[in-house]
Amino acid sequence: MKKSRLDLRSLTASKKTCEHCHDDDGHNHNDTSEGFNINLYFPAIISFIILIIGITIDYFNTLPFFEGYVRLAWYLTAYIPVGFPVIKEGWKSIKKGNFFTEFFLMGIATIGAFGIGDYPEGVAVMLFYAVGELFQSAAVKRAKGNIKALLDLRPDQALVYRNNSFIAVSPEEVKIGEKIQVRVGEKVPLDGELISEKGFFNTAALTGESKPYSLKKGKPIYAGSINLDGVVEIKTTKKFNESSIARILDMVQNATARKSKTELFIRKFARIYTPIVVYLAIGLTLLPYFFVDDYVFRDWLYRALIFLVISCPCALVISIPLGYFGGLGAASRNGILFKGASFLDTMTKINTVVMDKTGTVTKGVFKIQDLVTIQIFTEAEFMKYLIAIEEQSTHPIAKAILEYKTEGEGFKATDVSEIAGKGLKGTVNGKIVLAGNKALLTSNKINVSTEIDNIVESIVLVAIDGKFAGYVTIADELKDDAHQAIKEIRAAGITKIIMLSGDKDSITQKVAKQLGIDWAKGGLLPEDKLEEVEKLKKLPSTKVAFIGDGINDAPVLAVSDVGIAMGGLGSDVAVETADVIIQTDQPSKIAKAIEIGKSTRSIVWQNIALAFGVKVVVLMLGAGGVATMWEAVFADVGVALLAILNAVRLQRMNWD
Structure with missing residues (x-):
């Protein structure tokens, strides 16, 4: 110069x-x-x-x-x-x-x-x-x-395993399924799955959270994360132009143009x-x-x-x-990505927030909430019978049951069959075991306690040798900041908060009541959600923000005045359709986005x-x-x- x-x-x-x-x-x-x-x-x-x-x-x-x-x-x-x-x-x-x-x-x-x-x-x-x-x-x-600063996250090279050694290539040249190596202090170049036993990563630039994350083998890791401890190996799951960092860069570069x-x-x-x-x-x-x-x-x-x-x-x-x-910079620093300055303005006019349930205010991970045994079995014995038969199923509820840890050697099931719409039947340790809904047990002439009729969560009833043995309830957990999120959204000036969910209505109503949401409706198909939001938009002086994370939320995200997607767990379709991305998946960031806009x-x-x-x-x-x-x-x-x-x-x- x-x-x-x-x-x-x-x-x-x-x-x-x-x-x-x-x-x-x-x-x-x-x-x-x-x-x-x-x-x-x-x-x-x-x-x-x-x-x-x-x-x-x-x-x-x-x-x-x-x-x-x-x-x-x-x-x-x-x-x-x-x-x-x-x-x-x-x-x-x-x-x-x-x-x-x-x-x-x-x-x-x-x-x-x-x-x-x-x-x-x-x-x-x-x-x-x-x-x-x-x-x-x-x-x-x-x-x-x-x-x-996000542009600095673009990795210059990737160490990919080819011909019995790791060689440096451009991240754009790495294919899905290839093994890459990331050394201490280096950025992860592509989205993938951790092959090493464990890893310690800084994801602050992606999520806005300064707290480093410890990941175990098999867990997903996102491009742009910084490796903090030891050399790790990763199996790529996406091409570079489809990775989280490429998606963020594209949104950031487009944001200043809008x-x-x-x-x-x-x-x-x-x-x-x-x-x-x-x-x-x-x-x-x-x-x-x-x-x-x-x-x-x-x-x-x-x-x-x-x-x-x-x-x-x-x-x-x-x-x-x-x-x-x-405003865009302040939002980005807090893990919130606006796809344009125009949405900063629109956020200030929002007076109605509509949200999905699963993955938005809940973690989207099913876990056992209650375990009740009726017969003389201990909880450990009861769960060994249940786990043995559920090992034969790929249903999400079965996966939640299999995460339950029991001491000692487990049981083995044989002759397991699935009864459509009802559950599973098999033999465990010489005993006939039924695991499923009430219809499964009553069809086998087994009396079931009437107390289960008042349970709104998903429930798995178990009968062993022709007798009702107990049940477990399975439910999605609320996110840690879900209550805080609703409180702060109201404090930000939102007059109406609504929940629309594809989950059954009884569960939706229970979660809505827990959080203090004004109105809720469950059992909805994507077109039903769309219809409900369009009705709201027709009301005078109503500006609607919809928050979701799944593919089924994409139509509603598109039609809302502001579509907000959970960027961590959210589907690619939802993220692409939305106007605002919450990188940390924290619903409490919604109120922060409104505050930054104002x-x-x-x-x-x-x-x-x-x-x-x-x-x-x-x-x-x-x-x-x-x-x-x-x-x-x-x-x-x-x-x-x-x-x-x-x-x-x-x-x-x-x-x-």
């Missing part, structure tokens, strides 16, 4: 990202350099030193020769380092037919100041403008830092506003000649130049996108009010001849910096 000029490439790159520029300017818009770079500020520092020396000489009048062309040359020397890049960018825009840019406004205003002999003011305006642009660029980079309505409005407004103020400035210079007796061209031109400086829309067009970048919108509108308010006041003062070029600088650069500081607050807020 050359030291002789202010690097406006980084400035216009950040502006382009914020839709400030109206045309492609050919700059590098992917500038991701971070940290303080003195080279960027060097021209401004030189300009500042020369300007201060010139003002000092003017004030004390110590050098008689410092006048005329000498004085002009001195201030031109101060002006060129910061003014030339701006004028150059303005000329490029003019050649492309885009006259009315902030570069054009600042160039005309400062050149005009030189034309009427106000050299220090001309240099000062351009200097403060250039410094303000540098600060704006730094703020945009900071705001985008949390999002761009503008909010506020951003789009300001962009259109700036296109109309800028030429209007240019014509007003021309009118302010020339029209008073016909109405003012003591018209002095220089005085009215000075007022018009002040008018131009004040009217520069920098504070608006940079602080608004910056506010949304801050804070973002509040800061954006504060910036709009600040920019318009100050500019209108100083514009009137400038037109009336009260304000000077120094007030104009504050109304432009000063307000922009205040707006930036306000927007940066989003990144410093504590969302815990």
Whole structure:
């Protein structure tokens, strides 16, 4: 980078990202350099030193020769380092037919100041403008830092086992089912299943959770996780472009391209506003000649130049996108991915939350809740009979039963048969064992205790040698933060919370009652859920957010005002369809997403009010001849910096 000029490439790159520029300017818009770079500020520092020396000489009048062309040359020397890049960018825009840019406004205003002999003011305006642009660029980079950090998760290579050794290849070249090796401190390059006995991983960048996770053999591991302990081996289950990290990167890159309505409005407004103020400035210079007796061209031109400086829309067009970048970054840092700034806005309007049950507020993993024995069997003996026969089944309930641990050697079952819609029948240790629903036992003329009729959970009844022996209830567990989630969603201003589930209605109603949900309905097919949400959307002033995780939730996620998917356990279809992704699978993040959306919108509108308010006041003062070029600088650069500081607050807020 050359030291002789202010690097406006980084400035216009950040502006382009914020839709400030109206045309492609050919700059590098992917500038991701971070940290303080003195080279960027060097021209401004030189300009500042020369300007201060010139003002000092003017004030004390110590050098008689410092006048005329000498004085002009001195201030031109101060002006060129910061003014030339701006004028150059303005000329490029003019050649492309885009006259009315902030570069054009600042160039005309400062050149005009030189034309009427106000050299220090001309240099000062351009200097403060250039410094303000540098600060704006730094703020945009900071705001985008949390999002761009995800790009660093893209692994450069994968160590794949081929030809009896591990070789380094591009992650895109690794096939499903191949074995890869990940060393300590390296990122997992693809989604897979842990082959090693155990592993210890940092998933903070994926989930927003700082707590490292310990995984055992056979457990899924996601691309982007960092290996913390020992060399591990993984069998890949997805191609790189289908992996969790590739999916996140795609969503993040698309998020900044989806503008909010506020951003789009300001962009259109700036296109109309800028030429209007240019014509007003021309009118302010020339029209008073016909109405003012003591018209002095220089005085009215000075007022018009002040008018131009004040009217520069920098504070608006940079602080608004910056506010949304801050919101997207804050959400990303908390494990919440918005697929666009527009959804930050929409979240603030949600007043009805509809949620699925399984996988959303429950863990989606069935476990034994109660074990009751009726006969003389101990719990351990009872479970050995039940486990022996359930080993022959692949049903999810059978898997939950098989996780029960018993001491001693287990029993073996023979002649096991499945009775459709009822359960299993077999022989265990010479005894006939039935395991299933009430219909199975009654069809075999076995009396069942009436107490089971009041049980809403899934239940497995067991009969041994023709007698009712007991039962186990199987249920999905609530997530640890489920109660907290409902409480915080209400605190966020949601007036109605509804649960729609495909699980049987009795279980759905029980979970809803436990959590304090307003209304619930179970036993629904995907089309039934869709119908219920469409009914809600037809109600006046109702904005609906739906939270789900399964393939069957995809239609409802698509039709909702905001679709929110659980990104960890959620299906790919649900994640692709949703507008917001909760990477941690924690329902309590929903309230946080609403809070971040509201804070973002509040800061954006504060910036709009600040920019318009100050500019209108100083514009009137400038037109009336009260304000000077120094007030104009504050109304432009000063307000922009205040707006930036306000927007940066989003990144410093504590969302815990």
